[in-house]
Amino acid sequence: MPRTPFPEILATLALTLCGTSAAQAAVQTHTVTNYLTHCGGCHGIEGISGRTFIPVLRDQVGIFTCSAEGRAYLARVPGISMSLIRDDQELADVLNFVLFQLGGKSTPAGTTRYSASEVHELRAHPISTTDLLSLRAEVLSRAQASCPH
Incomplete structure (x- = not known):
């Protein structure tokens, strides 16, 4: 067969x-x-990364969309902004898959889907820091404070 x-x-x-x-x-x-x-090689095929500095996406990534800063962060983080997926619509589709499928209940109701034009604009300004882990923690903390409870 x-x-x-x-x-x-x-x-x-x-x-x-x-x-x-x-x-x-x-x-x-x-x-x-x-x-x-x-993405799956580092973040895991189901959005669950190993015990490393790579963040788990499953049921967690949606919290970033609670603030404009957090939403922008997701498209500006180096793995996204410098992705080998060069087509902005394809990258927007991946971000939306991550948010709405892997993010599960962490993605607030009413969250707007990424568009190709939004991804194009955000990835043109990639994050440039030598301490991405600290920046991520700060952005996530501010986004969490803005999330509806």
């Missing part, structure tokens, strides 16, 4: 679980493939 290629499995899964059209499933499949290829 021939094996089904992984992208086709993802497309079938998206169609089945999400009730999406074939075109929507293709975009979702491409987005998931981009995440797995460019």
